[in-house]
Amino acid sequence: xxxAELTGAPTRAATLTxxxxxxxxxxxxxxxxxxxxxxxLVMFAFAGGVGLAISSPWPGQGPSGAAxxxxxxxxxxxxxxxxxxxxxYVAGRLRSPRADATADEVEVRDGTHGLLVWATxxxxxxxxxxxxxLAAQSAAxxxxxxxxxxxxxxxxxxxxxxxxxxxxEIRAEVDPILANAALTGxxxxxxxxHVASLIAGASDVSETEARTRVDAWAASMIxxxxxxxxxxxxxxxxxxxxxxxxxxxxxxxGGMGGRHRDRNSxxxxxxxxxx
Numbered sequence: 325x326x327x328a329e330l331t332g333a334p335t336r337a338a339t340l341t342x343x344x345x346x347x348x349x350x351x352x353x354x355x356x357x358x359x360x361x362x363x364x365l366v367m368f369a370f371a372g373g374v375g376l377a378i379s380s381p382w383p384g385q386g387p388s389g390a391a392x393x394x395x396x397x398x399x400x401x402x403x404x405x406x407x408x409x410x411x412x413y414v415a416g417r418l419r420s421p422r423a424d425a426t427a428d429e430v431e432v433r434d435g436t437h438g439l440l441v442w443a444t445x446x447x448x449x450x451x452x453x454x455x456x457x458l459a460a461q462s463a464a465x466x467x468x469x470x471x472x473x474x475x476x477x478x479x480x481x482x483x484x485x486x487x488x489x490x491x492x493e494i495r496a497e498v499d500p501i502l503a504n505a506a507l508t509g510x511x512x513x514x515x516x517x518h519v520a521s522l523i524a525g526a527s528d529v530s531e532t533e534a535r536t537r538v539d540a541w542a543a544s545m546i547x548x549x550x551x552x553x554x555x556x557x558x559x560x561x562x563x564x565x566x567x568x569x570x571x572x573x574x575x576x577x578g579g580m581g582g583r584h585r586d587r588n589s590x591x592x593x594x595x596x597x598x599x
Contacts, residue, residue: 360411412438416581438578
């Protein structure tokens with residue numbers, strides 16, 4: 325009779341049969357990721373409803389665009405943190421414990437499952453964003469012929485005000501020049517001179533006045549582009565920092581879910597009943 329049989333310890337075969345085949349259980353991970361995605365969708369829909377309720381189409385009414393932007397960034401951070409923690413907690417709670425792991429190893433594996441919920445949610449969100457972008461691009465290409473005037477068309481109209489003859493032809497020539505300037509953030513001197521000559525040649529505006537009008541538009545465009553660049557940089561930094569923080573929070577929540585699983589702790593909205 326072996327020592328294991330004498331002491332009552334489980335044999336190696338019995339221990340291996342009680343241990344799952346893989347350290348990573350994708351069932352709880354996908355369950356947590358689905359929950360996180362659903363919570364994010366609901367919370368963003370709620371925020372959209374509130375935004376429509378407090379905003380106003382009339383100038384000077386309702387909160388400013390800057391205030392709405394700050395609130396939107398803050399709410400995005402809250403959604404990322406809360407949904408990641410909720411999904412990670414569920415993954416840690418649903419993960420099957422392994423008989424061959426120490427307490428520290430169980431903590432690491434539960435936290436890692438929570439981290440994988442976070443990573444899976446990010447990948448699914450990125451794929452969804454790419455699909456939406458491709459769909460929007462296809463829709464824009466399909467409706468390009470009947471599309472309403474673009475922002476650059478409006479800017480072109482502002483520059484050629486006072487031009488009566490060949491207005492559509494001049495706007496069609498000015499529009500791509502302004503679009504390229506907005507894209508690159510600069511208006512070359514050759515383009516400045518060409519737009520000014522078009523305006524002066526088709527109206528009573530002098531060459532100097534036309535050049536002044538074009539220079540003022542270019543300065544305003546560069547200032548707006550620089551402001552947008554700074555805001556975009558700050559927003560990108562905050563989003564990246566919040567995303568990393570959500571990953572750390574998911575690791576913590578996964579470990580907490582595993583601890584509650586091992587202790588058989590009830591949820592806050594449930595009560596253990598003893599018969």
